[in-house]
Amino acid sequence: MREEFQADLDEISRLLVTMAEAVRAAMRKATTALLTADLKAAEAVIERDVEVDAIYGQVETKVADTIARQAPVAGDLRMVITALHISADLERMGDLAEHVAKTAQRRHPSPAVPAELRPVFKEMSEVADQMADRIAKLLATPDAEKAAKLEHADDEMDNLERRLFQVLLDDDWPYGAETAIDGALLGRFYERYADHAVNVGEQLVYLITGEPVTGLS
Amino acid sequence: MREEFQADLDEISRLLVTMAEAVRAAMRKATTALLTADLKAAEAVIERDVEVDAIYGQVETKVADTIARQAPVAGDLRMVITALHISADLERMGDLAEHVAKTAQRRHPSPAVPAELRPVFKEMSEVADQMADRIAKLLATPDAEKAAKLEHADDEMDNLERRLFQVLLDDDWPYGAETAIDGALLGRFYERYADHAVNVGEQLVYLITGEPVTGLS
Numbered sequence: 001m002r003e004e005f006q007a008d009l010d011e012i013s014r015l016l017v018t019m020a021e022a023v024r025a026a027m028r029k030a031t032t033a034l035l036t037a038d039l040k041a042a043e044a045v046i047e048r049d050v051e052v053d054a055i056y057g058q059v060e061t062k063v064a065d066t067i068a069r070q071a072p073v074a075g076d077l078r079m080v081i082t083a084l085h086i087s088a089d090l091e092r093m094g095d096l097a098e099h100v101a102k103t104a105q106r107r108h109p110s111p112a113v114p115a116e117l118r119p120v121f122k123e124m125s126e127v128a129d130q131m132a133d134r135i136a137k138l139l140a141t142p143d144a145e146k147a148a149k150l151e152h153a154d155d156e157m158d159n160l161e162r163r164l165f166q167v168l169l170d171d172d173w174p175y176g177a178e179t180a181i182d183g184a185l186l187g188r189f190y191e192r193y194a195d196h197a198v199n200v201g202e203q204l205v206y207l208i209t210g211e212p213v214t215g216l217s
Numbered sequence: 218m219r220e221e222f223q224a225d226l227d228e229i230s231r232l233l234v235t236m237a238e239a240v241r242a243a244m245r246k247a248t249t250a251l252l253t254a255d256l257k258a259a260e261a262v263i264e265r266d267v268e269v270d271a272i273y274g275q276v277e278t279k280v281a282d283t284i285a286r287q288a289p290v291a292g293d294l295r296m297v298i299t300a301l302h303i304s305a306d307l308e309r310m311g312d313l314a315e316h317v318a319k320t321a322q323r324r325h326p327s328p329a330v331p332a333e334l335r336p337v338f339k340e341m342s343e344v345a346d347q348m349a350d351r352i353a354k355l356l357a358t359p360d361a362e363k364a365a366k367l368e369h370a371d372d373e374m375d376n377l378e379r380r381l382f383q384v385l386l387d388d389d390w391p392y393g394a395e396t397a398i399d400g401a402l403l404g405r406f407y408e409r410y411a412d413h414a415v416n417v418g419e420q421l422v423y424l425i426t427g428e429p430v431t432g433l434s
Contacts, residue, residue, distance in 0.1 A: 064294055071288040077281055084298070088305060169395050178386050180394035181401040188402065 005076065008066040012059060012083045016139045019055045019090040020200075024132035026052070026097035027193060031125035033104040034186070035118055037111040045101035052094035059087040075210070082207045086139070089196040089203070093132070096193045103186055112182055114175050117167060124160045124190040127153055131197040138201070144208040150201035157194040161187050222293065225283040229276060229300045233356045236272045236307040237417075241349035243269070243314035244410060248342035250321040251403070252335055254328040262318035269311035276304040292427070299424045303356070306413040306420070310349070313410045320403055329399055331392055334384060341377045341407040344370055348414040355418070361425040367418035374411040378404045 026045050033042035063080050066072070072080060103112050113121055131153050138147050164187045167173070168180045205211070243262050250259035280297050283289070289297060320329050330338055348370050355364050381404045384390070385397045422428070 060298075064298060067284060067298075068290040068294055073285040077285055081277075081281060081284075081301070084301065085305070088302070165398075168398060173394050177390050177394055177397035181382075181385060181397055184398040184402060185405065188405075 005066070005070045005072065008062070008070065009079060012062050012066070012080065013139060015055055015059050015062065016083060016086055016090065017136055019052060019059070019087060019094075020132060020136035020139055022048075022052050022055065023090055023093040023097060024129060024136060026094055027100070027125065027128050027132060030097040030100035030104070031121070031128075033101050034112055035121060035125075037104065037108055039105060039108045042101040042105040042108065046098055046105065049094050049098045052091060056087050056091040059083060078210075079207055082203050086200050086203050089199045090135075093193050093196045096189045096196075099189045100186060103182060103189075107182070113186065114179060117164065117183055120160055120164045120167070121186065121190070124157060124164075124187070127157050127160065128190050128193050128197075131157075131194055135197055135200050138204055142204050142208050144205045147201040147204040147208070150198050154194050154198045157191055161191045222283070222287045222289065225279070225287065226296060229279050229283070229297065230356060232272055232276050232279065233300060233303055233307065234353055236269060236276070236304060236311075237349060237353035237356055239265075239269050239272065240307055240310040240314060241346060241353060243311055244317070244342065244345050244349060247314045247317035247321070248338070248345075250318050251329055252338060252342075254321065254325055256322060256325045259318040259322040259325065263315055263322065266311050266315045269308060273304050273308040276300060295427075296424055299420050303417050303420050306416045307352075310410050310413045313406045313413075316406045317403060320399055320406075324399070330403065331396060334381065334400055337377055337381045337384070338403065338407070341374060341381075341404070344374050344377065345407050345410050345414075348374075348411055352414055352417050355421055359421050359425050361422045364418040364421040364425070367415050371411050371415045374408055378408045 026048065029041050030045045032038055033045065063084055066080050067077070070076075106112070131150055134146065134150060134153070164183065168183050173180060243265065246258050247262045249255055250262060280301055283297050284294070287293075323329070348367055351363065351367060351370070381400065385400050390397060
């Protein structure tokens, strides 16, 4: 029974790692689409979001199946329920990558982001990418200390968002309201992506230590 | 055992209704704060979001406790897991009301929304309010047909968001980038609030009929 349960957990864990890798790849590709006005990349991200959603469905099914067959209690039960939360966050990260890709698609063949905003979006995407990478590794090998460090990366993202807004709100902003709105929404997509990555980290800390992190804002 | 399980479900259900009523009240008050530059209303919404988060925690605890004690399977298990998803959506709706309130607070004593945008935000808030009201009633008395109708209200919200963007992107928009960005983000908060309400409806349909609604975008 115990071995079976462990095998179930391992499979859930593998699904979550696959999902994390998929949403990482999605945001990388969405950023390429955004910064180079690459329509094919944008369309690929939009098409492939169903794959992330499908893994999400598999996690749900596997969790329900595990609870029904193994009737886990206490820490074991906490573990499988936490997997549900994590998969919901990852699913949302996939959606946010899709939103970035859709913005690139909508503005094609024009670039959605004017040249002077590209550096800040490049940095935002790098932070997002590191966070998604860290999550994928942590899901494979949980480590409370490393999981807690996702907060620092998130602070970096918040700083980048502030920098973005300084440019958008500068009196000399020459691109009009539409580009400013796109910029603000795009900034929010990256920032939300990072927030969900932090949520995953908090769920992992909770899983390992049993101590809830006050993650709800 | 069966009676105990039913009592557990009833309690979970009551918690969800309380949560739905709280996030409905939060968005009403946040809208007042927004449209009348009412700082006290904004602060009240921001302060009270912890209450929504606390009920969310109670749902989680109650669900884990129910699974551990009753070891539900099949439809019973599905029911309690669905409650988790619903509470996560409601928690997020509370956050979105808080975001609206924070925008009002940040711009105080100026109004965050110029006079010509107030009608569209008023309509958006009315649609949001009707959706939250319907959710609270459906959580108390589930009804698949009525739950599915939340989609229509959401279409209305999407139309309103389009109308909002037409004003923001008009060549004659006189208020500059900052107010346009605030308007776009605020529109997104209402639209996301409605999306989460639709998710709750889809979860309820799934709960009642066992048929998943393709809710993942």
